[in-house]
Amino acid sequence: MYDTEVAVVGGGAAGLSLAYRLCAPPPGTPCPEVTVVDAPPGPLRPPERTWCYWEGPGGEFDGVLAASWDRLRVHGACGPALTGDPGPLRYKMVRSGAFERLVGERLAAAPAARRVTAVVQEVRGLPHGAEIRGVGERGEPVRLRARWVFDSRPLPALPPARTTLLQHFHGWFVRTERPEFDPATADLMDFRTPQPHHGLSFGYVLPLSPYEALVEYTEFSAAPLDEAAYHRALRHYLSEVRGLGPYRVTASEQGAIPMTDARFPRRAGARVFRIGTAGGATRPSTGYTFAAVQRQSRAIAAAFHRGRTPVPPPAHSARSRLMDAVLLRALDSGRIDGADFFTGLFRGVPTERLLRFLDGGTRLREDLSIGLHTPVLPMLRTVAELPRLRRARPVRPGQEETAR
Template sequence: MWQRGRVDASPVEVDLALLGGGGAASLVLAALDRHDVAGLRVAVVDPVRRRGQDRTWAFWGAPGGELDPLLSASWSRVDVVTPAGRRVLPLTPLRYAMLRSAPVYDRAAEAERRLGAVRIGTPAGVLHDDGHRVTVRDPDGRVLLRAGWVLDSRPRPPERPGRTRWLQHFRGWWLAADRPVFDPGRAVLMDFRTPQPARGVSFGYVLPVSDRYALVEYTEFSPAVLADAAYDAALRGYVGLLGLDLAAVRIREVEQGVIPMTDGPFVARPSPRVVRLGIAGGATRPSTGFTFAAMLRQADQIARALAAGRPPVPAPAYPRRHRWLDAVALRALDRGHVGGVEFFTRLFDRNPPERVLRFLDGVTTPLEELAVMRSSPLLPMTAAVLGDTVARLRRDPAPGDVPETGARAADRAGS
C-alpha cells in the first residue's frame, strides 16, 4: 500500500517502521519474510522506491547461503597484486561473491507485498520515543506514524568526530569487450600497482562476471575524495596496467561511492525503541569500509528476534576489541607509522586467506586476532597503540576538528 503522507488526525499505527528503503532495510524485509514473521504490522518510510542497479556489493562467506540465487558471480580464488608480484589466494571453504542491487530490491518489494507493509512516500523527520511507542514526523512536523519499534537506516555522522577520519571512496567502470579479455574464474581483490596517494593507500580490483564483462574499480582509503577527472584518470591508468585497450572496450555503467572509515562512535540505539541500521548503526568496519556482511548478519538477527517475540535489537556489528584494533590501524596509517601497501601485503602474506577474510569481516576469535597482530610491523603498530591510548586519555579530537552544531549530510555510502 503506497501513501503519500499522513496528517496528525489519522497517523498510521504499526508494530515496526523502517526508515529508509536502501540495502539495510531491503535485507530486513527479506529476512522478515524468510522467517515467516506473522501478524506484524510493518511500514516503510522512504520518498524513493529503490529499483534497478544502483550499486554493487562484494562480500565473502560460505557457499549455500540464502543469497546464492541472487548472486551475479562468485569466486573460490582471488588475486592480491603488489609491485613485487601476484599472489593467488584459495578461499575454500569461503568464497568471494558479487551481489548487484536490482535482485535485492526486487526481493524486498516482494517481501513487502507478502508482509502487507504500508509504504509512506515521504521523508521521515524527527522521532519522539516515549519508551512505549515512537512517533515519526515528516520534516514539516506532521505525524506520519506511530510504531512499537523503529529501524532507522538514514545516513548520519558519528555521535562525535573520531580521532582519525578517513574515507573509502571509489569509482568503477562496468567494461564490456567483444572478445574474451577477463578470467571469470578469478577476481582481483586488491591490486596495489596503482599510484599511491601522499596520505593513504589506493588499489584497483576486478570482478569479472564473464570473460567479456567485468567491474573494474579504483579505490582509495584516504582523508578526502577526489575530483571526477582524477577518478577517471586513475581508472584509465589501471585499465592500462591490466593490459586492456580502452578503445577495444565499452563503459556500460559507472558506479561511485563514499564510505566513512573513522573511529568516531556510531550510536546503534539512540533511544529505547529506535535501532539504527547500516552505516548509521555502526555496520561499517572502520579499517576497511566493508559494510554488507554486517548488515546481512543484523537483518537475520532482527528477524529471528521478532519471530521469537523478542525486541528487534541485533548484536553490535563488531566486538569492542575490533573497534579498538581498527582505531589503532587507522591511526598507524594516518600518522604514517606504516604504509598502506606494506600493511595489507603483510596481512595477506603472513596469514591464511580465511583468517584474513574472517578478520576483515569482524568474526575472528581473540586467538586469531593475536596471530593477525603478530603479522603487522611491531614497532610502528606499538607507536600507534601508545598514541591511541594517550589520545583516549586526553580525549583528543581528530586533527583539524572543530565543534559541530548539527548533523552533516553523508555521502552516498552503499548501505
C-alpha cells in the same frame, strides 16, 4: 493508536535486510505489521549499486548474485601477484536492484507489510512508540506512528573519533573486445596504482565474464576526488597498468564509506534504533558492511519474534574495533605503508583465515598469529598512543554505505 508495528526508515541494504527477516517469522509466529519508508527517486535515493561479501556456497541470496569467485588476487606495488583460494568461502557480489526485487517479493507475500515513499524529516519519540514525519512524492505531509522504528538514514555528521578516513571510489562496468578477464578470479587490491601522498590507493576488479568486469579505483584518504580525477585514474589503471585493449564503459558507480573509530550509538530513543552504517555496521578497517548488516538484522528479527526488546547488537566485537582503531591510526599517521601492510597480510596468512579475520570470525590466538605478519613495532607504538588521543568531531558529513 499505531499505523504499524514496525517502521523501517530507508530502503538500502540495512533497511531491506531487516524487513526481509521480520517478514519471515518462525512457524507459529504471526508476521508483524512492517512498513518500509523509502525516499522517492532523486538525490536521497542512490542509484543501483554493488554489495560484496564472503560466505560458503548455498547462501540465502545465491539466487540473486550477479557473480561469485573462488580465487582472490592481490598485486603488490611490485613483484608477482598473490593468488589465494578462500575455500570453503566464496567472494560474492549482489546488485542492489536484484536484492530489492527479492525483498519486494517477500513483502508482497506478507499480508501486513507495505512500502511508503516519502522523504523523512523527523522521527519523534512517543510514550510507547515513535512518530515519523515527512513529505510524500506529491508534496503531501506524511505522518506514521509505529511501536518500533529502525532508522538506516545516514547521520548528518559522524560522531567524534580519534581517526576518520574515507574509502572513496569510482567504478566502471567495462566491456572489452577481447577476452581480458578471468571470471574465476577477483582482484581485491592492485597496488600498482600511483599512491597518494597521504593514505593509499588500489584497483579493484570483479570479472563478470571474460569480456566484462566492474573495475574500480579506490582510495583511503581524507577526502574524495572530483569526477575528472577518478576518470583519469581509471583510464591510467585500465590502459597503463592492466594493458587492456579497446573497451567501452557501460555503467558506473561511485561512493564514499566512512572508516572511523567513532562510537555509533545504536539507540536514538526508547523505541527508535539506528541500523546499518548509522548503527556502526561498517567495518572501519575495510568498509565492508553487507555481511555485518545480515548479522545485525538476524539478531534484531530474532529478538522481535521472541517478544524481546529488539535492540541492535554491536556489529563488530570490541576486539575487532580496537584492532581497527590501531590500523586506522597507523595508516593516518604514516607509521605504516598501506600497500605493503595489506600485501604482507595476504602473503603471510592463508586466504580463508584472513577473510574470517576481516569478518571478525577469528579467535584471539589466530588474531595474535595474524598480527605477527604486520609491522609489529609501529603497531605497538600506535597501541600505546591510542589512550592519549582525544576524540574530535570530523567536519565532513557522514556517508551511507554504498558498494562494500
